[in-house]
Structure formats: structure tokens, C-alpha cells
Amino acid sequence: MxxxxxxxxxxxxxxxxxxxxxxxxxxxxxxxxxxxxxxxxxxxxxxxxxxxxxxxxxxxxxxxxxxxxxxxxxxxxxxxxxxxxxPDFRRFGIGEMLKRAQRKTAGEMGYDVITWTYDPLETVNGNLNLHKLGAVVRTYIPNIYGEMSDQLNAGIATDRFLVEWWISQSKSNSVTGNDLHSAIDLKECEHGWLVDKVDLTISQNHISVSVPGHFQEIKRENLSLAIDWRKKTRDVFSHYLNHGWIVTDLVKDNEHPGQYLYLMEKGDHHNGN
Known part of the structure; x- marks a missing residue:
């Protein structure tokens, strides 16, 4: 097309x-x-x-x-x-068109919020859900579907973000990855593995969390590393979301090609109320 x-x-x-x-x-x-x-x-x-x-x-x-x-x-x-x-019509923005039509239809029917789940390590979905559509995340659900045998989920816990997309509210992101001084960098770049211990002591109002931009490739090549990514990001997101932070965006990490940053804010700024 x-x-x-x-x-x-x-x-x-x-x-x-x-x-x-x-x-x-x-x-x-x-x-x-x-x-x-x-x-x-x-x-x-x-x-x-x-x-x-x-x-x-x-x-x-x-x-x-x-x-x-x-x-x-x-x-x-x-x-x-x-x-x-x-499969023949992917990469044409049809998914985004359907989501925007969904939001319009939902509003006409009287709904004020749409929810869904997605894997936080699938950055294509994160880019659509948070960056393009402007949804937010307040909840992290570990292994929501249990073990699954399909190609995308086999061999790893099915952790998910619970997305909230408020119909009557537009979100404006004034903070970017480059503006953040408080970053949780989970990767030790010199050898490709992850840090041994996650720092959960950051208390500033804005933080970023690094994730890979090619998670399925990591799974195929090194399942142990993929599982480590799952465990480390689960620790970070569960901790901060349970303490009042909100995931507001996903942006490219300009300092580390192939890596992305989830942006998080402290406080209930996007609630549709």
C-alpha cells in the first residue's frame, strides 16, 4: 500500500x-x-x-x-x-488509525477511559501506546497470563503494563530522555549483560529506565539474558509504580543506539479527572 x-x-x-x-x-x-x-x-x-x-x-x-x-x-x-x-499490510500505520477510531467510538458511546495490557519490553507497542497515542501506565502485572507457548511469549514470564488511555484528556510531554539526570541504566555496556543490583533509591520527580529495542532478537539469541531483562525491569517498574510514579512516555536513547528509555513522573498528573 x-x-x-x-x-x-x-x-x-x-x-x-x-x-x-x-x-x-x-x-x-x-x-x-x-x-x-x-x-x-x-x-x-x-x-x-x-x-x-x-x-x-x-x-x-x-x-x-x-x-x-x-x-x-x-x-x-x-x-x-x-x-x-x-501481515501484508503492516508498517502502514493502520494500527494507529484503528486505535484513534476506537477512541472516537468509545467517547461517542460514553466511555471515559480505555485500558489494555502490553509487554513493556516490546518497544514497538510502547512507542504506539505511550509516545504516539499519549496513554499512561500506573500498574505493572507480573506473569498475568502464566506460561504461554506462542512464538512471542514462550520461555519467559508474561509480565505486562496496564495502559490507561483517557478519552477527554490530551497529554503533553515536556520532559524528554535527554532532560533527565536521574536514569536507571540496567545495562553494563562493556559486556552486554545487566547490572547485578538495581538501584531503587532514586527519589527525584522524573526518572528514566533503559530497555532494549530488540527484545525478540535477544530472546532468540540468548534466553538467559532476556529473562534477566524481564526480572530487572520487573523490579524497577513494580517498585516505582507501587510508590506513586507513572510511566508517561517511551523515547529513543540517543546515547545508546538500539536502546530506549521509559520516562516516569512522580505524582498523579494524568488521571482524566
Whole structure:
């Protein structure tokens, strides 16, 4: 798809069984049939406060976004369950288009916040969720799905950030990675391994945390190092998020190519209230 052809991309709500069957076929292609959502469940979702968006190019379904309502005992919110793009149409920004359409639709339906989870070591997702969309993170969940055998998750704990995307609030990031004097650098660059002990004593209002930009490559080449990244970042994020910090952005580390920095702020500055 050329850039000028993106104007022919159409995003619409999906309601009928035939469209939802196409979504399951695309899910099966992106992940597997076993991981796809049965159509009878999709029908129930779109009839009871959720919705599924489809992205079409030349009348062909090439992407989808699946959302359902959640309730934590106090308030109703929208859960962004999954988003999938046909392998032939990735890297065209379709995922971001679907997310922005999701936010618009959610607002029209009366939701004020959308939540979802992602692996903090998957920086492509972090760049979309935090840097482009402007979501924030307050919660770190260790091994939320237990052991998984798929290619992305096999052999390592399924830790996740819980993302909050407030519909009525725009986030402005005035702090960049280069502005931060308090950095938690987990990598010992001279030999590629990680520091033995994580420093959790930093108390300034802004800190940054280093993560690799090629985690799946690390997993393939050195699983022990990947597991160490998981454990060290879990220690850092769990500690600071539990003590009132918020993850607000992900930026490239200009001093270390191939590495990224999560930016964190102390205090409840982005709550949508």
C-alpha cells in the first residue's frame, strides 16, 4: 500500500455474522485459530456495550480492533482486547488509525477511559501506546497470563503494563530522555549483560529506565539474558509504580543506539479527572 492509497482505507463498525467470521479468519492468520475469538462471543460483545472495528482496503478486511466493557466494582471502562493487522499490510500505520477510531467510538458511546495490557519490553507497542497515542501506565502485572507457548511469549514470564488511555484528556510531554539526570541504566555496556543490583533509591520527580529495542532478537539469541531483562525491569517498574510514579512516555536513547528509555513522573498528573 502506497501512502497515497491510504485514503482508500475505510474503518467501520462490524455487526453482522459474516463480517465477524472474517474477523476470526484474520485473527487465525495473525495468531492461530485456537487464539481467535468464537463468532458467537463476538456477536454477544457487539450487542452488549462492546464493539469491533474493521479496517478495509479495496473491500478486503486487513485489520480489526476488538473492545468490550469492563467493570472494577466502581466504574465501567472499555477494555481493548486485541488489535490485528494482516501481515501484508503492516508498517502502514493502520494500527494507529484503528486505535484513534476506537477512541472516537468509545467517547461517542460514553466511555471515559480505555485500558489494555502490553509487554513493556516490546518497544514497538510502547512507542504506539505511550509516545504516539499519549496513554499512561500506573500498574505493572507480573506473569498475568502464566506460561504461554506462542512464538512471542514462550520461555519467559508474561509480565505486562496496564495502559490507561483517557478519552477527554490530551497529554503533553515536556520532559524528554535527554532532560533527565536521574536514569536507571540496567545495562553494563562493556559486556552486554545487566547490572547485578538495581538501584531503587532514586527519589527525584522524573526518572528514566533503559530497555532494549530488540527484545525478540535477544530472546532468540540468548534466553538467559532476556529473562534477566524481564526480572530487572520487573523490579524497577513494580517498585516505582507501587510508590506513586507513572510511566508517561517511551523515547529513543540517543546515547545508546538500539536502546530506549521509559520516562516516569512522580505524582498523579494524568488521571482524566
Amino acid at each position: 502506497k501512502c497515497e492509497e491510504q485514503s482508500s482505507l475505510k474503518i467501520r463498525m462490524l455487526h453482522n455474522v459474516e463480517d465477524l467470521e472474517d474477523v476470526r479468519k484474520l485473527e487465525s492468520l495473525v495468531w492461530s485459530f485456537e487464539d481467535s475469538v468464537p463468532v458467537n462471543q463476538s456477536v454477544a460483545v457487539v450487542k452488549n456495550g462492546g464493539f469491533i472495528l474493521g479496517a478495509y482496503y479495496q473491500e478486503k478486511l486487513i485489520g480489526f480492533q476488538y473492545s468490550f466493557p469492563g467493570f472494577d466494582g466502581k466504574k465501567v471502562y472499555l477494555v481493548s482486547h486485541s488489535l490485528g493487522i494482516h
